[in-house]
Amino acid sequence: MRRALVLLGLILLLLAACLPEPLPATDQGWTSGASSPPPAPSATATAAPRALTICLGAEPNTLYPLGRLNAAARSVLSALYDSPAERLNYTYTPIILEKIPTLQDGDARIERISVARGTEIVDAAGKVQPLAPGVSLLPAGCRAADCAITWDGQKPVNMERLRVTFKLARDIYWSDGAPVTAADSLFAYNLALAQKDAFHAYLLDRTASYKALDEQTIEWTGKPGFIDPSYVENFWLPLPEHAWKDFSPADLPSLDVVSRTPLGYGAYVVQDWRPGEAILLRKNPSYFRARQGLPRFETLTFRILKDANEAISALLSGECDLLDPTLPLEGQVGLLRSLEAQGKVRLWTAQSPVIEWLGLGLRPASYDDGYTPPQYDRPDFFGEVRFRQALALCLDRQKAVREVLFDTTQVADTLLPPNHPLHASQLVTYPYDPQAAAQLLESLGWRDHDQNPATPRRSYGVPNVPNNTELILRYDTTRALQRQQVAEVLAASLQACGIGLQVTFHPAQEFYAEGPQGLLFGRKFDLAEYAIGGTLEASCRNFMSDQVPNAQNQWIGANVGGFQNGEYDALCRKALYALPEEKTYQEAYQQLQQLFALQLPAIPLYARPILAVSRPDLCNLNLDPTASSPLWNLEAIDYGAGCP
Template identity: 50%
Template sequence: MARIRQLVPPVILIVGLVLSSCAPQQTEIPVIPDAPTEVPPPLITPTPAPRSLTICLGEEPNTLYPYGSLNSAARSVLSAIYDGPMDVLEYGYEPIILEKIPSLEDGDAQLASVTVREGDDIVDADGNVVSLSKGMKLRPRGCRADECVVTYDGVSEIEMDQMVVTFTMLEGLQWSDGAPLTADDSIYSFELASDEDTPVSKFLIDRTQVYEAADEQTVQWWGMPGFIDPDYFTNFWMPLPRHLWAEESPADLIRLDLSSRLPLGWGPYILKEWNSGESLRLTKNLNYFRAESGLPRFDELTFLVIPDPNAALSALVNGTCDALDPSVRLDGQVGLLQEMEAQDQLKLLTAQSMTMEWLGIGIVPATYDDGYNPQRDRPDLFADDRMRQALTYCLDRQKVVDTVLFGLSQVPDGYLPADHPLHNGNIQTYPFNPEEGAQILENIGWLDSDNDLSTPRLSVGVTGVPGGTPLVFNYYTSSATQRHQVAEILRNSLAECGIGLNTVFYTAADFYAQGPQGPLFGRQFDLAEYAIGVNSLEPQCSWFTSSQIPADENNWVGTNISGYENPAFDTTCGEALRSLPGEPEYTSHQEAQAIFASELPSIPLYIRLRVAASRPDFCGFTLDASSTSALADLETFDYGPHCLP
């Protein structure tokens, strides 16, 4: 320790010297003062440069209001702002901000018994929401088939089924501004969706008796008595920020920047800036509920809008883009992308989508609705199931998949893809077989009278068709490039069976115009190529039920554009859709597929592709055939040497 030194007055110093000269001498031990301790300069830790990710979109989001009519780019951007509430993976649901997916087996979903009487709101035997009164048909508790339907007498009390589902949210969730995210925010979302000014389907809302918060984390959904929903575990409305939006009207939220351009979320990123037509800039959400796991991987996220696929591909190669979203229309570039992947210039990602391409058959044109008149109406070409079967055998759909889709999709045998859990693998199939198709046509009465298949067959004794009618169909579709390619392949394959084709290409607006003017929904075609997509994992047999035929009485709205009617199919499909997994009637899904495959109301051509690309050292990015969200796992995206194989 360093000594403490003091100043000594001079007089005292002299006296001290005299006295010391008379005292005995002692050996003086010199003391070396301690050297001052050197303090090292503080170490300066360099601040790491922010990590940034750039994803290129093929279009600009049309809105970011969750209840707007979202385009593909909007759904991708919203994946960064929100996360969940649940994701879809391989035809199953995964909880994201919920503790679990409710189930009847676990008890957080229940099929309860409820007593109804006159005047109560119920769902009747036909699936309509009604106020119960005398003469109405309903399904008592446990009834799924039509045989057990009863007619209400106007006075009795009847027990009906009611579904009750409990959703439990994760604890400690926060909005990106730090406010608590609670069950009440889901209730607010339900209230918005219920408002007449919010442009969303009211089907489920109308069949909801109560949607309420049991506590800060728990929401309960009560269905209307009589409403059996196989998708019950999805009936959770994504939370929306009541604390920020409550003062605005539902009509205003559609257009306000607060909700449509800079919405508040709870996901991995926060939207900071939107430069119209150019880019959207986001930063990491420090209040993200998975932040402690090191997510998201990047500090900054930028979405660049590059509509031209060639320009987007160049931007990926030169490093401007780290990944290309499926909204960039790369389906026509797959061959080039495969070559570039082989040269380690990029990584190609493909998957089937939830959209199927169909060839609609004009079984019952709209002109038949007031009765078939052979003097006025088109010949009844497709009434015979065998005609539709022969037509399917004569379509080289596999060549379409191999040529147009580079072999990356599949030819479906019905309205479900082959990997769907409820797909019936034992239904009738129709591989390309022009010999089989030609034989069926001969049996019906469509004969190759001149033994020259380059000319169309002629009718000889075909029911509902005048003799000598050439077997030539009008083929209507939109003018998209891919449909030009498909039509040409199908025209050539049909010619091998002696079937002629007149192709007519419309603008998309004209082709999909509302009936009766539009050719598709107005049911004014022989054959029509169209696409239809789905957001639910439940089989969509209802697309081909008689209630879905577009006609004057339903304002020409419906998916059954062929005009197909079969009471047996309607009944089987209905039983399946109002049954729950494990119930006997749920197996009706298998029977409905078998009826469809035999009678072919429309012909499934192929399942559309979803295509994306990234830099070679990119990881975490996958495409799932059953999910409508391409960027659902955005928070796990990463790149760098650690991502290479």
Template identity: 40%
Template sequence: MLRKHMFLALGLLVIASMVLGACAAPVAPPEKIIETVVVTKEVEVVPEVPLPDTLVICQGQQPETLYPYGGSMLAMSHVLEAVYDGPINTNTFSYQAVILEKLPSLADGDAVINTVTVKEGDKAVDDLGEVITLDPAADPPQKIRPAGCASADCAVEYTGGEVEMEQMVVTFKLMAGLQWSDGTPLTSADSVYAFNLQADPDTPTGKYVIERTTSYEAVDEVTTVWTGLPGYKDATYFVNFYGPAPEHVWGQYPAAELVEAVDANSLYVGWGPYIIDEWVKGDHISLHKNPNYWRASEGLPKFENLIYRFTGENSNANIAAILSGECDIVDQTSHLDDQSELLLELQAAGQVNATFVTGTVWEHADFNITPLPGSGFAGLDQDGDGLGPFGDVRLRRAVAMCMDRQAVVDTVMFGQSVVLDTYLPPEHPLFNASVTHYDFDVEAASALLDEIGWVDDDGDPATPRVAQGVTGVPDGTLLEFSYGTTSATQRMQATQVMAESMAQCGIKVNLEYYPASEWFADGPDGQLFGRRFDLGQFAWLTGVEPPCGLYQTENIPGPEDQNNPYTSKLYTYGWGGQNESGYSNTEYDAVCNAAVQALPGQPAYQENHLKSQEIFATDLPVVPLYLRLKLAATRPDMCNFIMDPTANSEMWNIENFAFGPLCGE
């Protein structure tokens, strides 16, 4: 508020008239005396507080590279969100167009399924989703889906000649007027260049969709068309747009050299809100506002300058940096998890904003249902059916009811996560809320254990139950098994809580912690994927597309030269299979396949994804535990910082970040 002071100045003006001496002359009356008051205001001007012009983001890790196709570190993604905007965002378990006019869809007609004719020698995708060259003499025979066939039930063997199959064609349109940060027009040709670059064998990126692509072409300045191989039905066809790459800058280098050349020569040209100025290795990356940003007319980005500072993973030091003002944001690569309680206290005191978001990484405890020889408790198989004690779904359900998962969420996760029922989080649009839920219930679990033959023979729940008439298990065997995981602090805390709760049911678990390299090693030597464990905890990543395929029979790991006993065929992925539980259910396999092979918007897509979760929760090959948290901290007056469950980086909307007076701009 301006302070005002009043000063008064008094001026007196006297005007007299001179009278000439003449005694007979009359004396003139005096003139009026006029007082004039002059008022002067003295205003104290308080200078305006300048708007902040620099945003400092502190990262626990430094990128290995800023070449988009050269790495996958989250630290790299954070920086590249400032250089590239989109082209497609993945938020709240769905997709959003950023520099495209819209996402194509079958309903709108910019995605279509055509009927085409294929013949011997043509490339196509077979009934299992693999790329093949049509050959009537192939051994084993090739099975394909002719036009109109949407499931394995109607697949036919290719015996030669011409066959009609279905082929997807998808059209994408860029927004008009886009520019690279150097002012060069950004066109559909840049997207085609990116496709060709990623298709190059010397570019270290996945080729799954590329291998199933017939063509990717630019038809005008803003339009590209993706055409899939005949037989390839891609549920996420609407994201088969390739983010543009600056051919006018990178085109002078072959793909093999770009991995090094982009960083070595600072070839950082993008279309996003900021432009990279310098990268001081081990210290920081500095950027400035991009004047050619397509949203510049909206006053974005908010800051003139942006700095990514690499501060390491010392959580105490990073929190201190927020409190001192050295950092405006401390990102999730700083691993603040071990200071969650402190952050919540500081937030309550108004000193920081702590953002906890359940992400897409879900922890689970897996039963070894079909163990390989040499397993411990899980390998007990006196009746020779190939199933150990965990082959009985009643035991799996009882164990689940004896694991106090809510206690883990309340204590280890500080109440910020949720207990899971399936491989999908409750926020997922395809989550089945009607599946069986297993509460912590010692009484119900004990009744199931008694029913199986695991009895409390001494009346002391603190001692393990023993087998009496349990199928395939010698009488007198203790209900005691190993519970293995990595030595990560959070996992150790979680398993200790659940070991104590299982003891209340008469289940004794021996906690075993392994280095990650040993725990996750491929079979036959790896504990987990060598299928030589009893109960094992680890995490998978879920996402927009439900991962039902994790638990299909064909995904069981095993020796490459041996048959999967459930299929009487060689293990499909050898030791690379992911269904280390050994779970197999033909109905589940069929329902999951039907879900994967349907397209979003088709009734079979939702119906089968819901059904697969129902079967999963009933059979319970693994106990879904909780969602891991994504955690970041910001200064208390930060606005527009939104961590999203499915956004890879919390910097996905960095152009909108602001703090203090900028929040009102």
């Protein structure tokens, strides 16, 4: 939910399955566990309750908000809970908060405090530890590694900490009528602490205190040294203390009343869950936006249809009103475009902050004990930055976006997606140019020995590469159909440069397995296509030296290529220690992107598209690239006469 490094391997599995039986109309008002059937309809004709059916590509793994939620769970939870603040187009908007706290308004403030021996701080490297002699830290007024000090254990030391005050909006109620208060947010925080879930550990470890000051006010305080640029996200989603307080925190995740029918304050209430088939919900009469006519439907059904072809058929037959992005629609864009042109469906697209990468094996794990080619280690193909630049020039990424993704996204050129407000405008870029690439490869000693660009080049005097080595690289990725299609395009463009590929498609579980056995996290690849990104802070941190997965850190880290660059680390830390309102924040990210474009620790291919498809008359779906869920504004979705 916050600050975890999320690696998104979007897998297309076309499963042979039978279409579930249509849900009987009489079940729309049925309550699980009811002792008697619903009454027979009266003789007086009444309008049928408006209903919306959303088809998912997977079954939610839980509806417990503090669980490790899969994408389908996030979609369903959008109906049960509104986010405290939603990140829309990279800017925070209050939902159940009165306002977004800011430095300018004083509800976010940086405090200077004296720190004593033994106090837990966030040190100069961003790690939590007790203050002790020899610890490196950022004293008050310092936000970069070049002014860090090492504490001698004698002199008094002052540091900075961040304190943020959040105000809940009034008149928000749980679906049972009880008010939502700051105590419910504190209850959620204490649950997360008690459960010691590693998923939430980053924020919990850096929180000094979390207090309810009154019924509407929460105060979050960070540990000294933790100046969190995402402080708006440090308000914990309220959970119903009055309903759950008597349960043990350890038991909560396994209770049906918590994981399958949780009490919420959102637009809908869970009515029944039919495993493998559907989840039925009804309108929440206590919803705080009910006076605005929201939600638009009396009933909501989430159907579970894991196969994209089956789901498209269900949409065309009227059994689904909307196909959620959890369905693997990437390989169906051509068909969906054709159906849209015929007026049969509406295709919704957005560019996500997740980048599809071509990872470069700069430093395989076998190099960790020293580099000894050719007997034990793979030739050092990628050590020379100009080789990486030539490789980028050989990749026809625009063709992949045009022919595989049907222009639903854009080619990426740095670690931020093209639509990010902090995306640098003046960068070194690498458009497809095989002639320029060929000249660069020749200058590096990669010779076209037979004057045939279709055959692999060979090395002559290339540092750390034995002479006469053929330029053939392994290309590993998952079996997702879209990745197979992209690999085919890129292999053809690389061949035109004299770079051969050995392409292998792996089961996702094998490709993403933990190190040291795993191919990606075990750093056992030449080229690897994968997806990673998300928050701005994660995008920066993913290429820091301390994020290289290895034996010392239990193979945990997203820097799978093994990139190590002190200048990059310093710029990233500078960005991470600044707040969005501060000038340093924007300057650091601009410089970071420029350095990234020159160094190319990995080659960005494109921003991954978010895809949904609906009946042609559906409206108000807002696939915002940075929202917590593609269905974040589910209550506003409408169709038919309710649409303009």
